[in-house]
Amino acid sequence: MEAPFEVPAVDISPYVHGGNPAERAAVAAAVDVACRTVGFVQVTGHGVPDATSAGLVGAIDEFFALPQDVKRRYVAPKGVNRGYTPPRSESLSLSLGVEAASRMNDFFEAFNTGAAVSDYPGVELDPAVYPEDLWPDEELVPGFRARVQAWEAEAGRVARTLTTVFADALGLEPGWFDRVTGHSLDVLRMNNYALPPGTVELDGDLTGMGEHTDYGIVTVLWADRVAGLQVLGPDGTWHDVQPAEDALLVNLGDAMARWTNERWTSTLHRVKPPIVDGTIERRRSAAFFHDGDVDAVVAALPGCVAPGEEPLYPPVTIGEHIAAKLAGSRAGRANTAAQREAARVLASAR
Template identity: 70%
Template sequence: MTSETTTEAVRGGARVGPDGFHVPTVDISAYVGEGDAAARAAAAAAFDEAARTVGFVQVVGHGVPDDVLRGFADALDGFFGLPLEAKKAYRTPPEVNRGYSPPKTESLSLSLGVAPSNRMHDFFEAFNVGLAVSDFPGLDLPLADYPENVWPDEDLGAAGFRAAVSAYFDEAGRVARTLTTLFADALGLEPGYFDAFTGHSVDVLRMNNYALEPGAVELDGDLTGMGAHTDYGIVTVLWADQVAGLQVLGADGSWNDVMPADGALLINLGDLMARWTNDHWMSTVHRVKPPIVDGTIRRRRSAAYFHDGDIDAVVATLPTCRDADGTSAYPPVTVAEHLRAKLAGSRAGVANAAAAREAARVLAAGEA
C-alpha cells in the first residue's frame, strides 16, 4: 500500500490537494539501536527538512514489535465492539482526560477557537489512558493534569485490554522520547536538551474508532470524523489503519489524504514544538473526514500518543529560532496554561482564544 494518496477533488466544501504533496519517510533505527554518528546525523537532517516543510513524517525503524501492535489492535476491537451503554460506564467528566468519550461529545476545532456549525459534532468515539500521579511517587503533581486511569472490567482481547494497551503505551512513549533525542540533534542543541522538560511529561494515549454501529450517526450532509486541529504538545506518535480519512492541510491551503506506510508510524509535531522553534518546525493542521462506502462509514481505527511535556515547564522560543531582531511570534507559556486552554475547547466546548495563528489557517482553508 502506498504511503499517501492525493486527489484533486472537492470534499466537504474544501479542496483536496493536488498531486505532489508528500509526507517524507525517515528511518530512525540509528537512534533506536547503536547507530553511528553519520547515520544519526542523516536521520536528524532528514527529520529537520520534513519538520520545516510538512510537519508530518513517516517513521520507520522505530522498533515497536509486531506482536505488541497486534495485541493492541485486538484490544481496541474488543473495547469498541462493546455495546454503547457498556462503554459509557467508563465515561469521565469533560475536565478529566481519561476514559471513554461517546460520539458527538467533542469538537477538536474548538481547541483552536474555531466554532463548528453545531458545536460538539465530531462523530468519533475514543478511549484515553495516560500517565498518572501514581506514576510519579514523590512528586506533588496536580491530579487534574495527571488523573488516574479508568480501565474496563471486561477481559478484552487475547492478552486483556489493560495489558495490551499498557504494552503499546510503553513502546509509543519510548518512540516519543527517542524522537526528542533526535530533535535536539536536528536543532543543534546540546544532547538531551528536552529531558529537562519531560521528566514527568503529561503523556496521553487516545484510541479512536470511526466505524460506529448502524444508526449511531446519520449519513446526511457533510460528516466530520474529527474536526480540523493542531496537536497540543511536543510530538505525536500515531498508529492507524491503512484507510483513508486523515487529511493534512498543505501550505497552499489544500487538504491532502495521508495514511501510514507499511510498517511506519506517522509522526507529527505539536504546538509546543512550534512555539519552541518559532514556527521553523510546523504544527500542522489536520482533520479526519470519514470514508463512506455504499452508505456505510468504512472501518478505521487510530491511536495517538501525545508527548506533551512537564505540566510546570515553561516553553519559550529557542534563541537560535528567534527572528532577526530577537523577537518571536510566541510569548512564553507554561505547559499547564497551554494544555488546559486546548482541552477546554475540545472536551468542554469552551473556544480557545489563544490560538489565533492556527485558527487563521483553518479558516483560510474553508473549515468552520
C-alpha cells in the same frame, strides 16, 4: 510546477540501534527538513514489535465492540481526560477557536489512558491534571490493560527517541528535552470510526474529527491503512495521508511550533468520514501524545529567533496551553489563544 504533496519517510534505526555519528546526523537532517516543510513524518525503523501492535489492535476491537451502555460506564467525570468518549462529545475545531458549523459534531468514539500521579513517585503533581486511568473490567475485555500498556510503553520510547533526534536537529545540547519531559503529560487516545447503524446520521455536516493541531511536543500514531486522515499542505489545500507499510505516522504539536518559533510547523489535520456505499468504513487509530511537563515553560529557543526580532508567541506553560485547548475541544469554549492556528484553518480550501 510544484512537487506533489508527500509525507517524508525517515528510518530512525540509527537512533534506536546505536548508529554511528554520521548515520545519526543524516537522520537528524532528514527530520529537520520534514519538520520545516510538512510537520508530519512516516517513521520506520522504530523497533516496535509486531506482536505489540497486534495486541493493541485486538484490545481496541474488543473494547469498542462492547454495547454502548457498557462503554458508557467508563465515561470520566467532566474535565478528566481519561476513559471513554462517546460520539459527538467533542469539537476539535474549537481547540483552535474556530466555530464549527455544528458544535460537538466529531463523530468518533475514543478511549483515553495516560500518565498518572502514581507514574511519577516523589514528584508533587495535581491529580486533577495527572488522573488515574479508568480501565474496563478484566472480565469484559480480558488483557485489555496489559495490551494497551505494552503499546503505550513502546510509543513512549519512540517519542523520547524522537526528542533526542529533535535536539540534534535543532543544534541543542544532548538531552535538552529531558529537562521538560521528566513528568510528561502523556496521553494515549484510541479512536474508532466504525459506528453501529443509527448511531449517527450521515448528514452533510458530519465530521470524523475536526481540523486541529496537536497540543504538545510530538504525536506517535498507529492507524489503519484506510482513507480518512487529511493534512493541510503548504498550498492551503487538504491532502489524504495513509501510513506506509510498517510505518508510524509522527507529527509535531503546538509546543514544538512555539519552541522553534515556527521554524517547525504544528500541522493542521482532520479526519473526514470514510463513507462507502452509505456506511462509514471501519477505521481505527491510536495516538500517543507526548506533551511535556505541566510546569515546563514554552518560550522560543534562542537559535530560532533572528537578531532584532520578537518571538511569535509569548511564554506559556504546557499546563496553561493544554488547558485552553481542552476547554475548546471538550467544554465547547473557543480557544482565544490560538489565533495563528485558527487563521490557517479559515484560510484553507475547505
